[in-house]
Amino acid sequence: MTRFWLGGYGPAMDGSAEGIGFLAGDAGREASTLSYRGAVAEAPSPSWLAQHPSLDVVYAALEGDAAVQAYARTGEAALIPIGERVAVGTSVCHLAVAPNGSSLVASCYGDGRVVRIGLDGAGRLAPARPDAAAALRAALFGDDDPDAAPATPPGDGVAAIDPHAAEGERVSHAHAAVFLPDGRVATTDLGFDLVRIWRVPATQGLILDHEVVLPRGTGPRHLVLHPSGHLHVVTEYSCEVFTLGPSPDGTWSIVSSTVATPIAQVGVDFPAELARTRDGQFLYTALRGSNTIAALRVRGGGDALEPIALADSGVDWPRHHLVHEGKLLVAGQRSDTVTLLDLDERTGAPLGIRHQAPVPTPTHILPVR
Template sequence: MTRFWVGGYGPDMEGDADGVGFLSADEGRGPSSLAFRGVAAPASSPSWLAAHPALDVVYAALEGEGAVAAFARAGESTLVPLGPRIPVGASVCHLAVAPDGRSLIASSYGDGTVTRLGLGGDGQLQPAVVDQAAALRAAVFGESEPEPGDPHAASDPYPTPFGEEPRASHAHAAVFLPDGRIATTDLGFDLVRIWRPTASGLARDHDVVLPRGTGPRHLVLHPSGHLHVVTEYSGEVFTLAQGEDAIWRLAAATPVSEIVQVGTDFPSELSRSRDGATLYAGIRGSNTIAALRVRGDGSQVEPFALADAGVNWPRHHLLHEGVLLVSGQRSGTISAIDVDERTGAPRDVRHTVVAPTPTHLLLAR
């Protein structure tokens, strides 16, 4: 049996999900047997899910509460709470777990907070650790004590035009880099931010400023070492490259699709094939899935295919064994789309499943 956990919006986020859902397909029958099997763990709007790399533990961003919760699998289709929920920031919308399983990054859309939480040996969440030596220096010498998540360090790199309201910081996603640093997106300030983990949480390393009004949302690390970033407002994929000085810079940009309409289409999730040859972007508005080829050294990206997502408002998608599973937030459905094994292009919708306000899909162990 192939199993998936399903994140969703509940009543506190104008949805009808009762918690983390369970989706499964019968062995040997493929996507046509996919069905929503019910609630695996009651929770309030677990809009994003992340898995521990070694343990059977799932973390949920409780977006309405502004907290993170941990769950341990207790059966084929059941998750049970693992320790207390940890408050992070307003409208926490994304989680990324470190490859070593020792920490977690929470990105909060509401207040721009980027927070690092520790993870125990059993996977349980731990509050951000404050450097006790730094705290002692602060008390004795009056030095500033660093904040665990450095939540207020972001500032708008662009001046506010006369007559307009100042923009707000909106942290939206994170990815761990091979050198141990972390990259996060700030959709509100058009930034990709690079962080260094410290004993106190996070320290800002440097920022990459994207063009004003592009709205960087999600990002993926390519096998070539490049970062690909999809923008919600301008409908583009920006490619970042790291220089010999360890500074990340903009290398290239391309439209998500040749027919994307700015102001009408709003890209959401960005994913890649296992070999990195293809990127997939969900596009809310036109409700499509765009496929882009990655060429050359990994910095060249070009759109080559566009397919019906089979859902309304494709918030997230997951590529699994030649099938794209797409969660439709507004349609309350999950579609299964065939992917051409030769070209990587998305094709026809094979199957559709009814699910309560689905926002995220996670392959279960």
């Protein structure tokens, strides 16, 4: 049996999820059905989930509560909170865990904060100090000891000091993070059209290394690391996918870009997640608005993309999706459903909807390890 943890929005965020949900399905590539088994841990709007790399511990971004909580797995399908929740920033919407399990990075859409939280040997969260907004201040204004700086107060995030916009013109919206092979962290700022590269000190916090500036108004949202070492970044406002690559000195830059699909309508369609196949041959992004899935083929050495297909997602407002066992699972935030789509193994194109399961306001799907 194939099993998944489900993130979702609760009543305080106009949803019906009661906490972290559990979804079960047939195993293997011939899987044909999905079944929602209810909430396995009470949590207020756990909109994004992340797995510890070596422990049976799951982390939840409690978006409406501006906090992160750790949960330990007990039995086949149960989670219990461990340790104390840690306050981060407004509308925390994404978590990324370090490959060695030493820390996680929380991205906060509401105030632009990017917060690094240490993890102990049992996977519990350590108190956060300081966040990336404090580190960015240190990088820009020359503070001597950014790790000793206090966390910035609520509402005083990266937006107030961004060097690429005049004050008041734009608002910072941190949206996702990924740990790079060299130990640094890449994050997106949807509001300022930036991908920031951070160094990770031995203590806590993050230190700004450099920034990659995307065209104004593109809105970089989520990003995925390709096996080739390139970063693919989907943009919420311009319906594009940018490919970033590192130079020998470690500086990242844009190497190519393409539309997610030639028929995407800017201002009507809003791409959400970006997911890839295990071998890195294909990428998929979901267009909220037309409620479609766009497939792209990875060309060259991972440095170029080509749109190849567009298909019905089978849901309303496809918030998240992932490739699993040769199929695509799609979470429909507004339709209260998760769909299972077949994928053509040779061409990468979605072939159609195999199954649809009712699920309360799903926002994220995480395979149970």
